[in-house]
Amino acid sequence: MAANSQFAMALHVLTLLAHSDGSNLKSENIACSVNTNAVVIRRILSQLRQAGLVASQTGAAGGTKLARSAEDIALVDVYRAVCCGEVFALHSRSPNQDCPVGRGMESVLCNLQKQIDNSVGETLAKYTLRDITQMVDENQHERVLG
Amino acid sequence: MAANSQFAMALHVLTLLAHSDGSNLKSENIACSVNTNAVVIRRILSQLRQAGLVASQTGAAGGTKLARSAEDIALVDVYRAVCCGEVFALHSRSPNQDCPVGRGMESVLCNLQKQIDNSVGETLAKYTLRDITQMVDENQHERVLG
DNA sequence: TGTATCTGTAACTATACTTGTTACAGATAT
DNA sequence: ATATCTGTAACAAGTATAGTTACAGATACA
Numbered sequence: 001m002a003a004n005s006q007f008a009m010a011l012h013v014l015t016l017l018a019h020s021d022g023s024n025l026k027s028e029n030i031a032c033s034v035n036t037n038a039v040v041i042r043r044i045l046s047q048l049r050q051a052g053l054v055a056s057q058t059g060a061a062g063g064t065k066l067a068r069s070a071e072d073i074a075l076v077d078v079y080r081a082v083c084c085g086e087v088f089a090l091h092s093r094s095p096n097q098d099c100p101v102g103r104g105m106e107s108v109l110c111n112l113q114k115q116i117d118n119s120v121g122e123t124l125a126k127y128t129l130r131d132i133t134q135m136v137d138e139n140q141h142e143r144v145l146g
Numbered sequence: 147m148a149a150n151s152q153f154a155m156a157l158h159v160l161t162l163l164a165h166s167d168g169s170n171l172k173s174e175n176i177a178c179s180v181n182t183n184a185v186v187i188r189r190i191l192s193q194l195r196q197a198g199l200v201a202s203q204t205g206a207a208g209g210t211k212l213a214r215s216a217e218d219i220a221l222v223d224v225y226r227a228v229c230c231g232e233v234f235a236l237h238s239r240s241p242n243q244d245c246p247v248g249r250g251m252e253s254v255l256c257n258l259q260k261q262i263d264n265s266v267g268e269t270l271a272k273y274t275l276r277d278i279t280q281m282v283d284e285n286q287h288e289r290v291l292g
Numbered sequence: 293t294g295t296a297t298c299t300g301t302a303a304c305t306a307t308a309c310t311t312g313t314t315a316c317a318g319a320t321a322t
Numbered sequence: 323a324t325a326t327c328t329g330t331a332a333c334a335a336g337t338a339t340a341g342t343t344a345c346a347g348a349t350a351c352a
Contacts, residue, residue: 003235003338004310012241012251019247026327033245034237037312042329059320060326075258084234087266088225089149091180092340095158099179101165104282105158112221116269120233123265127258136250149309150339172298183341188300205349206297238311 006082009034010044011132014078017054018070018133024063044082051081070133076124087116152228155180156190157278160224163200164216164279170209190228197227216279222270233262 012034017025027038027045034041045064048054053073056064066073090109095102158180163171173191177184191210194200199219202210212219236255241248 003231005235005237006310007234008236008251008255011255012237012247015251016247024327028327033242033248035239035242035248036237038328039313039330040311043311046329056328057320058318058328060324061321062319062327064328079234085149087233088153088230089151089339090154091151091158091182093181096179096181101158101162101282102179102181105154105161108278108281109154109157112273116266119265119269120262123262132254135254136247152339170298174298184299185301185342186340189340192300202299203349204299204347206295207350208298208348210299 004084006044006047007079007084009036009040010048010078010082011075011129013041013044014048014053014066014070014073014129015133015136017064017066018129020065022065024057024061024065026063030064047082048078051077053077053081070129073129074125075127075129075132076121078129079121079124086113087120088113150230152190152193153225153230155182155186156194156224156228157221157275159187159190160194160199160212160216160219160275161279161282163210163212164275166211168211170203170207170211172209176210193228194224197223199223199227216275219275220271221273221275221278222267224275225267225270232259233266234259 013030016030016033027041031038031041045054045056049056049064049067052067054064055067056062090106090113095105097103159176162176162179173184173187177187180187191200191202195202195210195213198213200210201213202208236252236259241251243249
């Protein structure tokens with residue numbers, strides 16, 4: 001239990017929801033496919049709900065379904081929803097401001113961080129949830145590399 | 147002390163080395179600018195050394211200097227050297243293989259992971275250590291966004 | 293040759309983050 | 323009413339990163 005796997009789990013969850021078109025899925029059933037606890041799933045669903053990607057219903061016969069069609073959910077939307085964090089972190093302690101290099105590094109690194117985040121976002125914007133479901137269904141996993 | 151800031155620190159270290167052209171820098175002095183412990187710096191230098199980016203000398207009057215000129219060190223080289231890890235992690239437990247979606251997710255996610263890593267690498271390949279030192283020197287931090 | 297100074301690395305601690313788990317209040321279909 | 327679901331708080335466990343201390347080994351230099 002180390003690195004953040006929320007994006008991976010979120011994509012898995014959404015793929016399941018896309019498959020059960022229209023009907024509510026229970027967190028318990030989703031958890032079974034993802035191989036984790038139902039509460040972990042509900043936590044992820046909570047973030048996806050706040051991002052407007054899914055809609056949940058409480059009570060008996062409740063559950064969660066997609067709030068938009070799979071074609072209208074880009075992977076970057078999922079990425080932003082669970083906000084996995086940055087590719088690299090800045091210094092945990094600020095650099096020494098008495099040093100010219102230390103003084104200048106932070107803003108340079110911060111800008112670089114933003115630029116990398118943008119390129120990740122652009123890559124993830126190329127694919128929709130529908131692309132993922134198709135790859136999972138057809139086992140045409142190569143498409144994601146082409 | 148949370149996210150991996152080794153790439154940020156490595157870039158800071160290399161920028162300092164690029165400034166002291168030719169002469170050895172002591173880990174203690176580098177640590178002062180980065181605002182951390184000398185051993186933390188030596189650990190990062192160890193990785194940069196293995197990647198052939200710096201050269202160290204033990205003993206009195208020892209220290210570390212760049213092994214190549216700053217123009218010949220691309221940021222992607224630094225990124226690979228400290229191997230910060232992936233943008234997102236795969237499931238910590240494998241998905242349920244009895245579920246069609248669970249069975250298909252892993253390879254799809256793995257391919258997506260590789261593609262993202264490639265786009266990060268391409269972005270970082272655009273800049274060299276010289277670009278960083280210039281931005282730090284001239285405070286033309288905007289360049290990294292242009 | 294002896295000493296001071298530096299690196300390289302092991303070992304340990306502290307901290308923080310992620311996940312897993314239990315528990316329970318609130319909502320809702322039947 | 324009751325069974326069944328979600329939402330969320332609270333806590334435990336595992337792990338990664340960074341910080342720190344300690345010390346062996348290398349080397350310049352008096």
